Amino acid sequence: MAFTLEAEDGPARAGQLTTAHGVVETPVFMPVGTRATVKAVDPRELEQLGAQVILGNTYHLYFRPGAELIEELGGLHRFMGWERTLLTDSGGFQVFSLAETRKIDDDGVTFRSVYDGTLARFTPEVAMAVQASLRSDIAMAFDECAPAGAPRADLERAVERTARWAERCAVAPRPDGQLRFGIVQGGTDGELRARSAGHLTGLPFEGYAIGGLSVGEERELMFDVTSSTAALLPSGRPRYFMGIGDPEGILRVIGAGVDMFDCVLPTRLGRTGSATTWEGRLNLRNARFARDDRPLQEGCACPACTRFSRAYIRHLITQDELLGLRLLTLHNISFLLELCRAARGAILAGRFRSFSEEALDRLGSGTAQTSSGGDAQEAR
Amino acid sequence: MAFTLEAEDGPARAGQLTTAHGVVETPVFMPVGTRATVKAVDPRELEQLGAQVILGNTYHLYFRPGAELIEELGGLHRFMGWERTLLTDSGGFQVFSLAETRKIDDDGVTFRSVYDGTLARFTPEVAMAVQASLRSDIAMAFDECAPAGAPRADLERAVERTARWAERCAVAPRPDGQLRFGIVQGGTDGELRARSAGHLTGLPFEGYAIGGLSVGEERELMFDVTSSTAALLPSGRPRYFMGIGDPEGILRVIGAGVDMFDCVLPTRLGRTGSATTWEGRLNLRNARFARDDRPLQEGCACPACTRFSRAYIRHLITQDELLGLRLLTLHNISFLLELCRAARGAILAGRFRSFSEEALDRLGSGTAQTSSGGDAQEAR
Numbered sequence: 068m069a070f071t072l073e074a075e076d077g078p079a080r081a082g083q084l085t086t087a088h089g090v091v092e093t094p095v096f097m098p099v100g101t102r103a104t105v106k107a108v109d110p111r112e113l114e115q116l117g118a119q120v121i122l123g124n125t126y127h128l129y130f131r132p133g134a135e136l137i138e139e140l141g142g143l144h145r146f147m148g149w150e151r152t153l154l155t156d157s158g159g160f161q162v163f164s165l166a167e168t169r170k171i172d173d174d175g176v177t178f179r180s181v182y183d184g185t186l187a188r189f190t191p192e193v194a195m196a197v198q199a200s201l202r203s204d205i206a207m208a209f210d211e212c213a214p215a216g217a218p219r220a221d222l223e224r225a226v227e228r229t230a231r232w233a234e235r236c237a238v239a240p241r242p243d244g245q246l247r248f249g250i251v252q253g254g255t256d257g258e259l260r261a262r263s264a265g266h267l268t269g270l271p272f273e274g275y276a277i278g279g280l281s282v283g284e285e286r287e288l289m290f291d292v293t294s295s296t297a298a299l300l301p302s303g304r305p306r307y308f309m310g311i312g313d314p315e316g317i318l319r320v321i322g323a324g325v326d327m328f329d330c331v332l333p334t335r336l337g338r339t340g341s342a343t344t345w346e347g348r349l350n351l352r353n354a355r356f357a358r359d360d361r362p363l364q365e366g367c368a369c370p371a372c373t374r375f376s377r378a379y380i381r382h383l384i385t386q387d388e389l390l391g392l393r394l395l396t397l398h399n400i401s402f403l404l405e406l407c408r409a410a411r412g413a414i415l416a417g418r419f420r421s422f423s424e425e426a427l428d429r430l431g432s433g434t435a436q437t438s439s440g441g442d443a444q445e446a447r
Numbered sequence: 448m449a450f451t452l453e454a455e456d457g458p459a460r461a462g463q464l465t466t467a468h469g470v471v472e473t474p475v476f477m478p479v480g481t482r483a484t485v486k487a488v489d490p491r492e493l494e495q496l497g498a499q500v501i502l503g504n505t506y507h508l509y510f511r512p513g514a515e516l517i518e519e520l521g522g523l524h525r526f527m528g529w530e531r532t533l534l535t536d537s538g539g540f541q542v543f544s545l546a547e548t549r550k551i552d553d554d555g556v557t558f559r560s561v562y563d564g565t566l567a568r569f570t571p572e573v574a575m576a577v578q579a580s581l582r583s584d585i586a587m588a589f590d591e592c593a594p595a596g597a598p599r600a601d602l603e604r605a606v607e608r609t610a611r612w613a614e615r616c617a618v619a620p621r622p623d624g625q626l627r628f629g630i631v632q633g634g635t636d637g638e639l640r641a642r643s644a645g646h647l648t649g650l651p652f653e654g655y656a657i658g659g660l661s662v663g664e665e666r667e668l669m670f671d672v673t674s675s676t677a678a679l680l681p682s683g684r685p686r687y688f689m690g691i692g693d694p695e696g697i698l699r700v701i702g703a704g705v706d707m708f709d710c711v712l713p714t715r716l717g718r719t720g721s722a723t724t725w726e727g728r729l730n731l732r733n734a735r736f737a738r739d740d741r742p743l744q745e746g747c748a749c750p751a752c753t754r755f756s757r758a759y760i761r762h763l764i765t766q767d768e769l770l771g772l773r774l775l776t777l778h779n780i781s782f783l784l785e786l787c788r789a790a791r792g793a794i795l796a797g798r799f800r801s802f803s804e805e806a807l808d809r810l811g812s813g814t815a816q817t818s819s820g821g822d823a824q825e826a827r
Binding site for chain 1: 482483484486487488489490491511512516519520521526527528737738740750754755756758759761762763765766768769770772773774
């Protein structure tokens with residue numbers, strides 16, 4: 068078994084997922100490395116922050132630099148210098164969200180590349196073959212993700228198609244040791260979620276993702292659907308919520324029984340000049356930080372907070388100096404990883420509920436500033 | 448005495464310069480940190496590469512974030528998180544090269560800020576006061592740098608003004624432990640160089656810079672003037688050539704008796720996608736690197752070469768990923784620092800001449816690709 072459940076504390080769980088590149092302690096936040104790099108930082112830094120898994124993206128890597136090239140150079144781990152666990156998404160989300168014109172049929176999707184407009188076609192077999200070439204530790208099934216607010220008929224069609232495609236993904240060739248996760252769809256419709264979970268859990272996947280959320284739906288509804296969907300998934304398999312990266316959201320999905328989650332939010336916030344802190348999101352362009360000699364977050368052990376002041380980082384950001392983007396990105400990732408480690412400790416100690424309540428309380432007004440998870444997943 | 452001459456090997460020298468922040472072993476390349484950051488890299492990385500001194504820039508820091516702000520936050524070292532030796536230039540070069548309209552009189556220069564066009568005035572006293580606020584370890588005198596090809600009358604006027612200004616700089620207040628270097632001008636005119644060296648060495652400076660070169664003049668002439676000017680400077684004081692950063696140029700000015708030098712070249716090359724190697728300058732955008740699994744430079748111990756391939760760095764550069772700029776910058780700085788350490792070892796062993804000849808030979812066709820030092824100093 069790849070996954071060992073170590074503790075349950077209400078719906079919240081702590082576990083260990085063993086992959087070909089190590090043991091991942093859950094709950095775990097996974098930084099996103101879309102184009103074979105977590106934007107603005109390097110693999111050594113991610114190791115030092117304690118990142119255990121990062122994501123790569125099948126869609127983008129398929130076009131640039133190309134899956135065969137990465138395979139020829141020894142796979143994505145070796146290509147990007149990352150020695151720990153690597154999860155690749157199937158490219159499905161990008162095919163549906165980035166393409167302006169796309170044609171879906173029961174066999175796959177035809178679309179134009181965002182890079183140069185050339186016509187391309189993804190099928191479940193293509194998505195799994197690309198992920199096999201990349202030699203990721205965890206490959207995701209190719210699914211159809213309906214947009215938020217889609218009519219029930221569209222959601223239902225996506226659920227059915229996702230099931231047929233999952234069957235094909237489940238039998239596609241894969242490299243030794245690669246784990247495969249299915250993705251549950253169904254939007255915010257409880258009946259369709261149950262149907263999709265039924266389809267997927269009947270297939271031999273090593274883990275299950277909750278997809279099709281964090282795409283613009285109302286936030287409390289998103290958490291409700293997450294809870295009810297997680298409860299339909301086998302307890303002995305890891306559960307991955309696709310696309311959440313604000314501290315409140317992370318605490319909420321952990322509380323809903325989710326083990327893994329990813330988001331571009333910490334890296335994107337870093338590149339736009341913002342820091343995630345216990346006092347909320349700080350916009351370092353703000354003049355109030357010009358003479359602020361404090362670190363971004365008191366007590367934070369990240370490479371930014373242990374050496375640099377808000378005043379300095381503000382100077383870097385306002386002068387468009389690259390170091391500013393990197394320091395903010397490092398801090399933001401570190402904040403989420405530390406939050407997950409603390410949540411895991413609380414679950415193992417049987418006190419997740421009070422931990423989560425205190426943390427949400429401490430985040431206080433800061434949480435009011437966080438965007439919905441939706442825009443976080445959109446721009447991956 | 449701040450400077451100890453350890454060895455002479457022909458005109459080449461090895462020494463130790465003691466500042467308030469440590470001992471600098473010469474010859475030494477000094478990365479440029481114009482706006483309180485060496486572009487694209489961080490102070491920890493520079494320490495790991497073995498950088499001993501970096502530069503800060505009085506002109507830019509005067510305007511952004513302001514010298515009083517940096518002083519209030521404890522000085523430039525603390526502000527930017529750099530714990531080793533820091534040299535600040537006087538801002539003179541930028542006042543003359545960046546300003547579109549400027550008015551020079553015998554007391555100082557009035558010009559418009561490149562940041563917002565506001566009128567500003569630098570005098571020798573202002574330049575030294577700003578450097579005192581920044582609390583750099585080495586402050587440079589405020590000089591007038593005439594453009595390459597200036598008529599002799601202009602050069603002569605700049606030499607005389609530089610002398611008068613140097614007298615004022617030499618008696619300006621300074622923080623405890625700050626060293627002060629004068630700058631020899633005179634363009635490529637031997638007689639004026641000698642006159643300027645005479646002026647400057649008559650003043651109590653702890654070191655002397657050779658300024659007004661690397662601004663567009665013919666390259667062999669630049670080396671000739673460097674040799675003849677260095678010979679006019681006291682052997683017991685460090686000699687700083689302003690603005691050279693290509694491997695051949697560094698070897699040549701060391702051979703001319705220079706101890707210190709700086710340049711934006713390695714950082715700028717990094718940000719434009721190029722790597723300095725023994726086989727010449729590599730443009731990583733070139734398709735020939737797409738499947739090149741080798742490091743930028745075989746045997747190089749820098750953070751880029753020990754973990755990443757040319758193919759990966761090319762991918763990052765072509766996809767505008769920030770990590771690519773950083774890896775190239777780290778490699779380029781590392782290459783020059785390592786070259787200087789090797790040159791120092793050769794001087795101490797009394798074999799600099801053969802070392803330099805072999806290195807220049809090995810650089811081979813690569814040196815033909817290097818630009819004149821001129822454009823390197825221009826855009827600091």
